[in-house]
Amino acid sequence: MTDAVITEHTESRHGPIVRQYQYGNGGVRVLDAKKSLKRLYRFDPSENMMTECDPARPDRTLRRFVFDSYGMIEETVAFGKHARTFRYENGAQRIAVREGGDYGAVGKLFTFEETGVSETGWGRNGEIERVFIFDAGNATITERSGGWFGDVERVIVFEGIGASLFREPESFLQFLMFTEWSESDRDAHIDEEVAKIRGGKTRGPPVSPYAYTGPRRTSSEPARGGSPASMPVQQSASISFEEGRQQRDRVAQDRYTSVRSDEIALQDRFERARSERGEFSKGKSVDIPIEDRFERARQDRGQLSRGKSVEIPLEERFGGSRSEREPLSRGRSVDIPIEERFEQARQDRGQLSRGKSVDIPIEERFGGAPRYEPPQVRERSVEVPLEDRSDDAPGESKKLTRGESIGAASRKRGRTRDL
Secondary structure, eight states, rough: OEEEEEEESSSTTTOOOOEEEOSSSSSEEEETTTTEEEEEEEEEETTEEEEEEEOTTTTSSSEEEEEEETTTEEEETTTTOEEEEEEETTTTTTTEEEEESSSSOOEEEEOSSSSSEEEEEESSOOOOEEEEOOOOTSSSEEEESSSSSEEEEEEEESSSSSSSGGSSSHHHHHHHHHHEEEOHHHHHHHHHHHHHHSEEEEEEEOOOSOOOSSSSOOOTSSTTSSSSTTHHHHHHHHHHHHHHHHHHHHHHHHHHHHSSSGGSSSHHHHHHHHHHHOOOOOOOOGOOOOOHHHHHHHHOOOOOOOOOGGGGGGGHHHHHHHHHHOOOOOGGGGGHHHHHHHHHHHHOOOOOOOGGGGSOOOHHHHSSSSOOOOOOOOOOOSSSSSHEEEEEEEEHHHOEEEEEOHHHHHHHHHHHHHH
């Protein structure tokens, strides 16, 4: 089976071709206008996954798109890029795009309608950014910006395959992934268009039309047709000036690097700073007296006039507010006696009934539980006679034997050994 060819045109079907897509069973190959490979996508039906590989190194994975019954998950390998989730809603008639995982904020919505698919940006209540219109001939998909009647951004033409194949949610997500443009792709396309306008030159700094375009030569090369003796004079002048400047810088540098700071006098430290700074001159405003400086400001300001509200008496000012303020009326609930207010609540509540546990005897309630028995009271030792206490003591006691004595020297030797 030969691969289907999908071409992308700008502005109309007969516009210039900016991309080509070779769609087959193994995957999708994305080519630019010069038919050089830009992207490579591989299908893995066993794992229900589509993988984006590096065109220069096909064994290197850039992104993975995992499909399941709830939608699609975009797994990025590059550092710093957030993963996106595409989840079906409303019976797969809408796809919600979230940044950062299943619990991220909804950034975009793709809604499937009769004539195509609309993309809503900035959340669920945003505006339509672009639409994908499936034409009646089942051969093209037109992308418009701003709505169903917006400007045509691109037209995608299908050959060897029908456009209605991508009306299903899963296949539309595949189509959306391999036809999207990244920022680097747009910049490369702009550079290519600028190079075409400039006649094959790449983007660079602007060049003045009056600039010299002839052959260049360095200062060491002698001028053609000129007097070669004039160059050494100019070179010697510039060399002497440069050597003098370097010598002065070297002397100043050695002055501060070869001598310790504690050996430099305070006058020498600040002498160079004073010579470069110079002496400040007195400003002209010093000769103007302070009275003359602020006299004009006092004249312009003048004396503040009294406001018109001063002539209005206080009674007239606040008399209207007092007269308009009427006394508050008593509420109707004051005339209702307290018994009538809460009588209805007592009648609705009724009398509380006895619980069923009252009819259960106490023995049946706690029959399975061990009965509590108070501890036995121990006899006090005061009430025990002295004879009963020590009757058994003389018979059971043994006579203590006298221990063997140890000499003083042995005792001292054992004490030192223990220490």
